Structure formats: C-alpha cells, structure tokens
Amino acid sequence: MLIRILLCYIFGYIRVSVEGYYIEKLINICANKKIIIWHVKRDKNVKLYFNVATEDFKEIVKIAKKLKCHVKIEKKKGLPFLLHRYQKRKIFAIVAVLILISIITLSHFIWNIEIKEEDAQELEGIFQDVADAGLTTGKLKSKIDTKEIINKVRLKRQDIAWMGIELKGTNAIVRIVKADSKPEIIDDADYCSIISNKEGIITKINAQNGTANVKVGDTVTYGTTLINGWLEGKYTGLRYVHARGEIEAKVWHTKNIFIPYQSTETRETGKLQNLYSIKFHNFEINLQKRLSKFKIYDTIETEKKFKLFSDLYLPISVKKTTYKELEKEEKTYQPEEAESIGIQQLEKELEEEIEDKSKIVNKHSNTYEKENGIEIYVTYEVLETIGTNEKIVF
Amino acid sequence: MKKNHFRKIDKLLEIPKEVYSNEVKITIVGFEEIIIENYQGILEYEEYFVRIKTHTGIININGYGFNLENLSNDDIKVTGKIEGIEFERLMEDENVN
Numbered sequence: 001m002l003i004r005i006l007l008c009y010i011f012g013y014i015r016v017s018v019e020g021y022y023i024e025k026l027i028n029i030c031a032n033k034k035i036i037i038w039h040v041k042r043d044k045n046v047k048l049y050f051n052v053a054t055e056d057f058k059e060i061v062k063i064a065k066k067l068k069c070h071v072k073i074e075k076k077k078g079l080p081f082l083l084h085r086y087q088k089r090k091i092f093a094i095v096a097v098l099i100l101i102s103i104i105t106l107s108h109f110i111w112n113i114e115i116k117e118e119d120a121q122e123l124e125g126i127f128q129d130v131a132d133a134g135l136t137t138g139k140l141k142s143k144i145d146t147k148e149i150i151n152k153v154r155l156k157r158q159d160i161a162w163m164g165i166e167l168k169g170t171n172a173i174v175r176i177v178k179a180d181s182k183p184e185i186i187d188d189a190d191y192c193s194i195i196s197n198k199e200g201i202i203t204k205i206n207a208q209n210g211t212a213n214v215k216v217g218d219t220v221t222y223g224t225t226l227i228n229g230w231l232e233g234k235y236t237g238l239r240y241v242h243a244r245g246e247i248e249a250k251v252w253h254t255k256n257i258f259i260p261y262q263s264t265e266t267r268e269t270g271k272l273q274n275l276y277s278i279k280f281h282n283f284e285i286n287l288q289k290r291l292s293k294f295k296i297y298d299t300i301e302t303e304k305k306f307k308l309f310s311d312l313y314l315p316i317s318v319k320k321t322t323y324k325e326l327e328k329e330e331k332t333y334q335p336e337e338a339e340s341i342g343i344q345q346l347e348k349e350l351e352e353e354i355e356d357k358s359k360i361v362n363k364h365s366n367t368y369e370k371e372n373g374i375e376i377y378v379t380y381e382v383l384e385t386i387g388t389n390e391k392i393v394f
Numbered sequence: 395m396k397k398n399h400f401r402k403i404d405k406l407l408e409i410p411k412e413v414y415s416n417e418v419k420i421t422i423v424g425f426e427e428i429i430i431e432n433y434q435g436i437l438e439y440e441e442y443f444v445r446i447k448t449h450t451g452i453i454n455i456n457g458y459g460f461n462l463e464n465l466s467n468d469d470i471k472v473t474g475k476i477e478g479i480e481f482e483r484l485m486e487d488e489n490v491n
Contacts, residue, residue, distance in 0.1 A: 024435075040462035
C-alpha cells in the first residue's frame with residue numbers, strides 16, 4: 001500500500017478536486033475498483049480533494065461522469081511532470097549537465113595540498129620539497145604514486161621520522177612526524193673524553209673516571225677538554241678509559257640591544273580595505289582596482305578555496321587582499337627611559353631562554369651611551385652542568 | 395458447524411480475529427488519528443463528520459478537520475480533531491451474539 005503510493009511519487013500523480021453530490025459513493029467505488037486515492041480532504045463546501053496516480057485518472061473521470069460530478073485537476077506532481085517542464089528549458093539542462101561533467105572531471109585532479117605536522121611543529125621548506133617530489137596541484141590523481149613521493153622526500157630530508165600521503169577527494173593530506181635530532185651516542189665500551197659545550201667558569205669538577213684537565217675557577221671556552229679519557233699510573237702506564245664525571249660551571253648568557261633616543265614607530269590606525277579577486281588555478285581576475293587608497297599600509301593576502309563537502313576542493317578560489325592603514329609616530333626617549341625599556345626587554349628574552357630560573361646566580365647590566373642612542377648589555381650568570389662526550393680518535 | 399470448527403483451530407493458533415473473520419479492528423492513536431480495519435464503505439463524509447459502515451455496524455466519528463489519509467480495500471485511516479466516536483449496532487448482529 002505504502003510502496004504503491006511511494007511509486008506514485010516517482011511515476012507521477014495528480015491532485016484532483018471533485019465537486020458534486022454523491023461524493024461518498026465515489027470514494028466507495030474507488031475502494032471497490034482498487035483505485036488508490038490518498039490524502040482525501042473535504043472542503044467546507046461540497047468539494048473533495050484527493051491524490052490519484054496518473055494511470056488511474058481516466059477511471060476517476062469515468063466514475064465522476066456517472067455520478068454527475070465535476071472533476072478538476074489541481075496539481076500535477078512527480079518526476080514525469082517535472083521532466084516535461086524542463087524539456088522547454090534546454091539551456092538550463094545543458095548547463096546543468098556541463099557543470100556535472102566538469103565537476104566529475106575536476107574531481108580526478110588534486111587541487112589542494114594540506115600539510116599536517118604532528119604537534120604543529122614547523123618544518124622549513126617542506127612544501128617545496130613535496131612539490132619537487134611530484135605532488136603539485138592540478139595533477140591527475142591516478143598519476144600520483146604516493147610511495148614514490150614519500151621515498152623521494154624522505155631521501156632528501158633527514159628530519160622526517162614518518163610521512164604519509166592520503167588522497168581524499170581532491171585534497172591531498174600529507175602527514176609528517178618530525179624526527180628529533182639525536183646526539184651522537186658513544187658506546188660505553190668506547191674511549192672518550194669530556195669537552196666543554198659552553199663558555200663559563202668551572203665551579204665544581206668531579207671526575208669519576210679519567211683525569212680532570214681543569215681546576216675550579218678556570219675559564220673554559222667552547223671545545224676545552226674538561227676530563228681526559230685516560231688514566232696515568234706509575235706502574236700501569238697510560239690507560240684509556242670512558243671518561244665520566246660531573247662538571248658544573250657558571251655560564252654567562254649575554255644579550256645586547258641598541259635603543260635610539262629618537263625612533264619612529266608604525267602603528268595601525270584600524271582602518272581596513274578589502275579587495276577581492278577570483279582565481280582559477282593560476283588565472284586571476286580582479287574585481288576591483290588593485291591600488292590601495294592608503295598612503296602607508298600593510299598587505300595581508302588570504303586565499304580561500306571553494307570546496308564541495310569536506311574534501312572535494314575545486315580549482316576556484318577567492319583571494320582577499322586586506323590593506324591595513326599604518327601611521328607613523330615619532331618618539332623621543334630620555335636616556336633613563338631608554339635604559340629601563342632596554343633592560344626590561346632583554347631580561348624578558350633571557351628568562352625565556354633559561355630553563356631553570358632557580359639556578360640564576362647573578363644578574364648585571366652595562367650601558368654605553370652614544371650620540372643618538374644607548375647600547376645595553378645584560379648578562380645572567382647561571383649554574384649549569386656542562387660537557388659532552390667526544391670520542392678519542394687514535 | 396464447520397465455521398465454528400475452523401474458528402477453534404484459529405483460536406488455538408492465535409490468529410488475530412480481524413484476519414479470519416469480518417470483525418472490525420479500531421485503533422485510536424492519540425486524539426487525532428483513527429485506523430479502522432475491515433470496513434465496508436463510507437456512508438457519509440463531511441469535514442466535521444465521518445460515517446463508516448462495517449460488517450457489525452456503523453461507526454460515527456465526530457470532530458472537525460477530518461482527512462482520509464490512507465484508503466484501501468479493507469482499511470481506512472482518518473485524521474483530524476476527534477471529539478467523539480459512536481457505534482450503531484446492527485439488529486441481526488445482536489441475535490448472533
């Protein structure tokens with residue numbers, strides 16, 4: 001029953017209005033003759049509305065004539081009537097078919113490359129490397145060999161631990177896991193000595209294995225040997241070992257900045273101007289004049305690609321160019337003012353650099369006044385353990 | 395007698411009554427929908443009143459805004475604001491019971 005009604009929605013049905021006296025009889029005859037009518041509605045007048053399948057409509061007219069009822073077609077619904085209506089609109093149909101074909105053909109190409117790094121770590125130049133390996137926009141999906149691209153990129157770059165390419169619609173998602181740069185591990189059995197990797201003054205040295213080369217209070221620079229990887233005995237002679245020990249040193253972290261007394265600062269006024277252009281792959285159409293009305297401005301370009309559903313990107317994009325108006329402001333500082341600003345800025349930078357703030361021993365700053373500005377040096381003394389293993393090469 | 399015999403088997407097999415006999419089954423869903431199975435015909439149909447003939451009697455439905463949603467050979471669905479349902483027993487039916 002319900003299926004037959006549903007089929008009528010596809011093969012077409014007619015909403016009929018019947019006006020007459022023996023309306024109940026019409027319904028009964030329809031039921032007896034197995035003509036399906038549904039959504040029967042009685043108007044406040046003598047009119048009766050109902051739906052009937054197209055092929056049964058002739059029967060209805062016959063019955064209505066017998067009962068001397070007046071039949072009128074209210075609406076024609078269903079697929080055949082819809083198609084009939086669109087027969088006259090040929091251009092519309094052609095355009096619809098063309099759009100469908102173009103979308104189908106465009107969906108065979110790659111139109112967007114998305115690079116996703118784990119933990120949002122930035123990899124420099126990865127976009128270029130991926131493109132060089134053969135994954136570029138506008139390439140046929142079937143011609144892309146993901147394995148080959150991955151191999152090429154991994155051969156070229158050392159900082160990638162894992163890489164995967166997923167083709168979703170017209171979107172190529174490149175997933176990358178960055179490899180941590182590992183220090184060179186020296187085997188415990190190998191002979192090595194410990195050398196300094198920072199500049200500073202030794203405050204504590206404790207050689208567990210090997211002979212200490214420096215004393216407390218010595219100044220060491222980058223590369224100075226701290227613990228030699230050998231032991232010398234009166235009777236045993238020179239014996240090489242794997243040096244081990246703890247060395248703590250006072251390390252200086254120094255930063256400098258030059259602050260001029262007179263400076264011009266640029267500031268945003270908050271005025272914006274948006275210009276739009278439409279881009280078809282590499283072909284751009286400007287919708288407005290490209291020149292900005294501002295005298296001094298910043299340009300920000302954003303591109304938004306059209307996409308169907310979530311991953312079916314199309315080679316059409318809207319490019320938005322935003323001009324931000326800038327304002328120049330002259331600023332003059334007093335020497336004391338400049339000094340405090342500079343020291344504050346440097347301290348902030350240094351504190352970001354130093355991991356363990358409890359190890360900071362001393363802070364001091366130097367200022368050198370010059371003609372048009374002031375140069376500030378800030379130094380932090382931090383206690384740090386230093387030293388890295390270096391293999392002894394014979 | 396034979397009919398009675400069959401009825402006993404049907405009862406044993408727990409076949410619904412409306413399937414093996416002409417008994418009416420009336421289902422009322424809320425105050426706005428009524429389904430009548432095993433009906434014979436529509437006697438009267440107005441926007442505010444529906445009169446349906448069945449094998450055991452006549453059902454009168456009062457209310458307003460009545461639509462006949464589904465019409466088929468043996469069941470009918472009436473929707474609208476139902477205010478009252480009345481039954482008219484047939485005299486011969488009483489004798490049977």
